[in-house]
Amino acid sequence: MIVPLDTDPIEIPDTFRAMAFDGDALLRPLTMPMVPPGPDELLLRVSTCGVCRSDLHIFDGDLSPPVLPIVPGHEIVGTVLARGARAHAFRLGERVGAAWLRSTCLHCRWCDSGRENLCRDARFNGLHAHGGYATHARVDARFCVALPESYDDVRVAPLLCAGLIGFRALRAAGDDARRIGIYGFGAAGHLMAQAAIAEGREVFAFTRPGDIDAQSLAMRLGARWAGDSTQPAPQPLDAALLFAPVGALVPKALADVMPGGTVVCAGIHMSDIPSFPYRRLWEERVIRSIANLTRADASGFMAQAARIPFVCETRPFALADANRALGLLREGAVTGAAVLDCSLAP
Numbered sequence: 001m002i003v004p005l006d007t008d009p010i011e012i013p014d015t016f017r018a019m020a021f022d023g024d025a026l027l028r029p030l031t032m033p034m035v036p037p038g039p040d041e042l043l044l045r046v047s048t049c050g051v052c053r054s055d056l057h058i059f060d061g062d063l064s065p066p067v068l069p070i071v072p073g074h075e076i077v078g079t080v081l082a083r084g085a086r087a088h089a090f091r092l093g094e095r096v097g098a099a100w101l102r103s104t105c106l107h108c109r110w111c112d113s114g115r116e117n118l119c120r121d122a123r124f125n126g127l128h129a130h131g132g133y134a135t136h137a138r139v140d141a142r143f144c145v146a147l148p149e150s151y152d153d154v155r156v157a158p159l160l161c162a163g164l165i166g167f168r169a170l171r172a173a174g175d176d177a178r179r180i181g182i183y184g185f186g187a188a189g190h191l192m193a194q195a196a197i198a199e200g201r202e203v204f205a206f207t208r209p210g211d212i213d214a215q216s217l218a219m220r221l222g223a224r225w226a227g228d229s230t231q232p233a234p235q236p237l238d239a240a241l242l243f244a245p246v247g248a249l250v251p252k253a254l255a256d257v258m259p260g261g262t263v264v265c266a267g268i269h270m271s272d273i274p275s276f277p278y279r280r281l282w283e284e285r286v287i288r289s290i291a292n293l294t295r296a297d298a299s300g301f302m303a304q305a306a307r308i309p310f311v312c313e314t315r316p317f318a319l320a321d322a323n324r325a326l327g328l329l330r331e332g333a334v335t336g337a338a339v340l341d342c343s344l345a346p
């Protein structure tokens with residue numbers, strides 16, 4: 001179809017291909033109708049999309065899409081194919097990233113105070129609107145982020161959720177936290193270990209019991225110590241970042257942190273936290289969560305990623321193999337981050 005956008009009349013396909021969730025146990029390859037971008041939107045030709053644990057929460061019913069079928073995926077890397085009339089922050093053909101936060105109301109008390117991540121009307125890519133498990137994606141240009149050129153399309157994808165949410169979690173640990181425990185050493189854990197070490201902190205990596213691959217990756221990246229999450233910390237920690245969605249790790253991490261230490265729960269969903277004696281929390285230990293991200297997190301983290309540069313341990317899958325990627329992620333069988341190559345239609 002020819003789209004009569006104000007500035008870029010351009011031919012775009014009438015349909016696109018995607019791996020979509022329709023309430024079943026597996027994603028299904030579907031042909032979807034193409035909707036032209038609205039005034040603030042970009043139409044992207046998707047090149048890659050990261051696979052995130054939150055996508056599993058959609059299958060598990062922890063996150064409920066309002067409309068089915070829905071195309072998951074919120075670590076979207078693509079090039080601009082068409083732009084709405086007001087979406088001129090990016091050029092045609094430019095590579096951009098779209099993350100979990102799709103849009104907010106832009107004028108509530110949360111949006112007005114630098115906490116748009118908490119906006120009651122926030123919408124999320126891959127949940128409220130089709131995401132990046134697809135050949136094309138329509139995204140809000142005001143919430144897209146420029147990507148550092150030093151990363152290729154595969155390596156940059158995990159930065160868009162694992163990196164961004166991880167970055168917000170690391171900031172929440174406090175700038176003066178020297179010894180950081182990282183619980184769950186997957187996509188976010190291995191990126192934040194590097195960020196913390198680059199900031200001069202010491203990293204202690206706690207993995208699934210017996211996950212030798214993740215432990216050796218942690219040591220290769222410069223961790224001071226790596227071991228099973230059931231082991232006590234070898235030294236008292238200033239802060240703990242929980243990337244594993246395991247509620248039992250909360251009292252464990254509280255036991256590992258010093259008085260005044262902070263336990264940051266970074267996941268969007270977590271199994272129940274077992275009860276624990278008050279003395280674990282006493283002495284001004286803090287438990288807090290991280291919800292979503294802001295655009296300031298996105299630009300701040302991408303600037304850091306351009307400087308560091310991160311080793312992104314990735315495992316690529318064809319878009320058609322999205323179910324296999326999700327299955328391996330669920331089993332904890334992906335070291336680093338799983339990334340879909342969306343250049344070939346499923």
Ligand SMILES: [Zn+2]
Binds near residue numbers: 054055074100161162
């Ligand atoms: Zn995510």
Ligand SMILES: [Zn+2]
Binds near residue numbers: 108109111
């Ligand atoms: Zn708002």
